[in-house]
Amino acid sequence: MSLLVSSYAFHDPAYAVLLTFLAGCIQLAMGLLHLGFLLDFISCPVIKGFTSAASITISFNQVKNILGLHGIPRQFFLQVYETLRRIGETRPGDAILGLACLATLAGLRAMKSRLPPAARTEPLATRASYLIVWTCATARNALVVLFAGLVAYCFQLRGSQPLTLTGSIPRGLPPCRLPPFSKAVPNGTVPFGTMVEDMGVGLAVVPLMGLVETVAIAKAFASQNDYRIDPNQELLAMGFANVLGSFFSSYPVTGSFGRTAVNAQTGVCTPAGGLVTGALVLLSLAYLTSLFYYIPKAALAAVIISAVVPMFDAGIFRTLWRVKRLDLVPLCVTFLFCFWEVQYGIVAGVLVSGVLLLYSIARPPLKVSGQGTLLVQPGSSLHFPAIEHLRDVICSRALSAPSPCSIILDCHRISSIDYTVVAGLAELLQELRKHGISLAFCGLQDQVLRALLAADLEGFRHFPSWEEAERCSGAGPGGSGAAPFDSTSTSESSLLPTGLIQ
Template identity: 75%
Template sequence: MAEQGREAPGRCCSYHTVQRWLPVLRWLPQYSLQWLQLDLIAGVTVGLTVVPQALAYAEVAGLPVQYGLYSSFMGCFIYCLLGTSKDVTLGPTAIMSLLVSSYASQDPAYAILLSFLSGCIQLAMGLLRLGFLLDFIACPVIKGFTSAASVTISFNQVKNILGLRNIPRQFFLQVYHTFRRIGETRAGDAVLGLVCLAALVGLGVMKGHIPRIRRVELVSVRISRLIVWATATARNALVVLFAGLVAYSFQVMGSQPFTLTGETPQGLPPFRLPPFFKATANSTVPFSEMVQDLGAGLAVVPLMGLLETIAIAKAFASQNSYRIDPNQELLAMGLTNLLGSFVSSYPVTGSFGRTAVNAQTGVCSPAGGLITGILVLLSLAYLTSLFYYIPKAALAAVIICAVAPMFDARIFRTLWRVKRLDLLPLCVTFLLCFWEVQYGIGAGVLVSSILLLYAIARPRIKVSEQGVLLVQPASGLHFPAVESLREAVHRWALAVSPPRCVILDCTHVSSVDYTVVLGLADLLQEFRKRGVTLTFSGLQVHVLQVLLSADLEGFQHFPSLEGAARATLASPAEKGRGVDLDVSSQALLYDASCENMPPTSGLIQ
């Protein structure tokens, strides 16, 4: 034992342990020139996607456009060192931008502080290995939120497509004022926005129908397909570039029919502490008050960020046949948001669209993110002056095309066919998210939790005639389920005349708690008072140990159902009834998973 204790520190500092905390050490020794070529292509392709999207998502977050770029490079470098998926790219996303808009009050100081605090929470969760908490957010809740976010974000950009100003951000007010003021539409913005939408949709459809490039084909055919594929993949950058050139042309001619992005500060963001207080014209907002203002965002933003990243990482890991470490993903995400706040980043997460582009271009390692991060830094250093001419209508078109696929209309039909009860948390989340995001997510989690707790409190219990009365719980028994079990046993065994002996088949019972033990003790006492027996069969070892430790009076257990049936039929109460043992035949009297079945004639009098 002493030797093991001395060896423990060595194991903690072993190369394998270091590899677990720094996944870059796993793939770096295998890196090759071929990997470098593919990572370079993937990094450039994703970079051409992330720059226009970052500008657009900053608009969704209600922040100046440069903050989208400030949020786009730190994750590329951190994830290269700590990430366990070769495909995932971290950066601003539509959903996270919507959450930031909801909780940061369109104030960069609050957005940056939210990134810092979210990173701290995510790091703590990763170190404590609390990733399992995400399992309590059910799929219908996620689908309801993402579908509502798709509608909310898309409609939020309609004002930019139409060139309308001073439209409220609250969804219902936004709908009202947009239709009320639709007569103020700027023709230039509307035409350009619709043209950009059509181009993005057309290029997206084209990309989905490009055949795979095969080496047996002619070089000219392969090159032409590669050009078409590259054009479709970089469609966001090309459309934004086209719109910017059109706007610049009008500016040179002395007129400007479009609403432009405007001045963007040039240069890299300064590396400095996040704002732990905010100076206003008349006073200073202290750190404690800023935290209070962020409110539920300190829970919703870290959890939704982790949920989005891990879901994407798992999906692409399964598709490309490798494994990820969810808790390591938490650490990578947490450190990205924590360090990102020092360069004026708002909270980021994994991007499904850019991750898909990364995977489709054949990325071989997380090193592809380094190329993407360098492109973003170059854009900040040298290209921000050109962002002035980007029309807001073009960025709105990019956002709408990015978030539209998030609306999953099929999930409603699928749940109606598979399990209609799951439509309840889906619809509650979907509808309330139009009011406030936190209310929608909170209500959806609450409804799904109630459904889960109800299933625990009312487990499936079968009551059948098998020579004797057989009661079969279908799962673990926990304290909310005691009354349901007692009610079923009392109804079918003790409330009839004469009372029946019962075998409680616990084959499927995997756990019990102290309240269940007390409930079983009360049942045994009631059976003794009525002069009949309650016999247990098929108890698992750990469950049997719990019941034996409780020293229940009159407790009888048999490993098999046949042994329990023989012992029960040997009791005076059942001998008087003249019932024969026949464990091969079974008549179902009651199933708690169905509607209550009436007593079967001739079986229970």
């Protein structure tokens, strides 16, 4: 999000704050219009690819803080190269503290997972010990940061500092004021309309990318912790956060994988955790910023690494190989592209998933059986990309038969059709009629039947079952056989159930 904002805000704070306000308004509008269903197109393989890649990139992004290196680029591949090239510049103090914090966090997490519950019948000392151990394991992130800060403060008192510290943090919040709807420049003023034109597609890219990343993170942790999310609620929350933040000179925000992982690992279970975190942040900015100076970056890096590493799901590759190998395509595309940029990986995965989905719609399963009378059974509904495929299959099988045959199209599994499908069926009826081949429909659902009757297809015949259609298929279009369901001789109302007529 920071890179996107720097691209579309031209490194200008005024543009960034205005972009925050407009992005929030767009997200609020999408939430109020209940457009969250668009996010249902983010499939599980895309989520798994994103979380696995993000756990690697975020973890490696913190390695430089563990080693005490500076000036490492953000781009993942350059980051790997520069970190390995400059590993000889490692600061021993940062490395020792960072590795010690990692080992402590791993030990406390393992201790909590293996801690047996204390029964009420246990002695008081046993229950008290259990409570102490459980509290320390649950609050391990805070304890590690606090301990590391004390170590750094002790070094500071002795006049030497082998650790890289967080440093000075400004006190308080920026003043509350309206977002800049214009910008003063040396030779005049840039009006609101010009600022919007300058940001261009950023007004669409920034809110959408922020939303996609937020929902991807939310879905990842929802599946891990067994709860459901409401995308419209996420839209409203993000929109409100951005609009309100713009009054305090914020730039566009989105969900944070690292911070969410830390919350999950700490044991936060409800949105009330946000209230606690927000209150502590406000109090800290007001009174404790001077103490944050002593927090070592290596300790913070250890907390983040410890939180995101468990999100790497190596087993998903093996699972998809067994369940459906085609789903490995969006998974791998998302996984690899996320090493370039996270938002590009998510978009690429969604596009690949969409292409696979559209292909399954354009090529529905078709079962063709029989010799003299061909029974064609589509396995799903027919939509406009599939009609040409259906026509090709029927015509190729019918015209390759040694003598003209009859065809029955079993529509039991077809729940909806569109106008392109109706037009294609009309052309199919006409083409088959030229070759003396009859086409009958059976098992039509009410909605599909109404659409075909309304189109008034020439030679359209339909039957309640394929057995009856087979018995009457010898009559052919316009023949003298039984045709109680021939649309040319039976009114539409007589074909529909009584409830539909009412």
